[in-house]
Amino acid sequence: MNWLGSIINLDGYGHYLHWHFILVSVANLIVVGLMVITFVAALFLPFPGKGRRKENR
Amino acid sequence: MSKKAFRPDVDAPEYKGGYSPYDIIKEGTIAIVIIGLLTLLLAVFFGSPDEKAITVKAWSNAAPVDFAQTAVEELNGTSGTAGYGAPYNHNATGQQLGPLTLGKWVGVHIPINTVRDFIIAPLESQPSLPGLQSALAQWKGASTSVKNGWVANYTKASNNMSFSNGQLVVNATNSGPVPVLISDLTSMARSGALDQALITGSGYYTTDYTKPLLFLADSDYFPTLAAKQHLTGSQWGMMNETGQYPGQAWLWLYTFWYQVPPFNTSPNADVLIWGMMMLLTAGLLLVPFIPGIRAIPRKTKVYRLIWREHYATHE
Numbered sequence: 001m002n003w004l005g006s007i008i009n010l011d012g013y014g015h016y017l018h019w020h021f022i023l024v025s026v027a028n029l030i031v032v033g034l035m036v037i038t039f040v041a042a043l044f045l046p047f048p049g050k051g052r053r054k055e056n057r
Numbered sequence: 058m059s060k061k062a063f064r065p066d067v068d069a070p071e072y073k074g075g076y077s078p079y080d081i082i083k084e085g086t087i088a089i090v091i092i093g094l095l096t097l098l099l100a101v102f103f104g105s106p107d108e109k110a111i112t113v114k115a116w117s118n119a120a121p122v123d124f125a126q127t128a129v130e131e132l133n134g135t136s137g138t139a140g141y142g143a144p145y146n147h148n149a150t151g152q153q154l155g156p157l158t159l160g161k162w163v164g165v166h167i168p169i170n171t172v173r174d175f176i177i178a179p180l181e182s183q184p185s186l187p188g189l190q191s192a193l194a195q196w197k198g199a200s201t202s203v204k205n206g207w208v209a210n211y212t213k214a215s216n217n218m219s220f221s222n223g224q225l226v227v228n229a230t231n232s233g234p235v236p237v238l239i240s241d242l243t244s245m246a247r248s249g250a251l252d253q254a255l256i257t258g259s260g261y262y263t264t265d266y267t268k269p270l271l272f273l274a275d276s277d278y279f280p281t282l283a284a285k286q287h288l289t290g291s292q293w294g295m296m297n298e299t300g301q302y303p304g305q306a307w308l309w310l311y312t313f314w315y316q317v318p319p320f321n322t323s324p325n326a327d328v329l330i331w332g333m334m335m336l337l338t339a340g341l342l343l344v345p346f347i348p349g350i351r352a353i354p355r356k357t358k359v360y361r362l363i364w365r366e367h368y369a370t371h372e
Binding site for chain 1: 100296
């Protein structure tokens, strides 16, 4: 049933960053980074349909 | 009558501007379709964590001496479970919040006697093995002080325990039936029969793995495996996942407290941190009522960035 497996295997031991008492996995850091990028993009990207709304006014 | 002063953060001025049409159903549908596609793609590319379940059989075959020494701790009452307190037994006060003994209030509603539940009852479920029935009869017929003496002698000897040719090797004297009990329990565990014996008793189909999990947690083997995967409490384990998968990053604040004084050395860390998080959650819920905090959105003006189109033409 190997063909049912994922394309990228993430079952090996994870990579961790350690600084004083802070210990965080690289995977978690990537997810947090993506969330921050999404938040900043939501602030700065223009609303879709901006032109249409102006016409309706 | 004097006009009441306008209070920022509390009073809202009446809106007199224009309105734009907005289709929330359409936006919701688009969001669901995009998230659905993303989920499907991530599942195809990365799959999900697939750690094999750790059983008592796997543990006792990988580390038979650790298993036998943990069984001795269950017998002499020094294991984590034996001294845990509520909800398993009355042997400790449990978690306390100041003078409030919250652990005791919960009560012993999952009673576990480690000698009976982890050692004697599983052995009794075995078909007649040579020597086992008489060892069990000898154990049951002895007084508590005699049993304590046997267990104390065996505990001393078990520090130099080894495993050779499928058998435990312990140089124990004056230990009564204890060497037979521990040796047969180890054989039972290595065959897989102990896993079954520990989960039965709650009906024909059972998903109650409390006993094998507690037994495993008392070992050195299980915490060592958890530490390798960065899953223990002192490793921010609450927000980590097995393998290279991202974990529960949103639990960062909850697990953060476990890393810093005084919580990282407190025996009551669980309840203290729970109390701290309840306080912070109440603070978050009450933001609109807390002067100063509730003014942050108005003063940081992030809303003007979001609605910059509107504020470009209105003030």
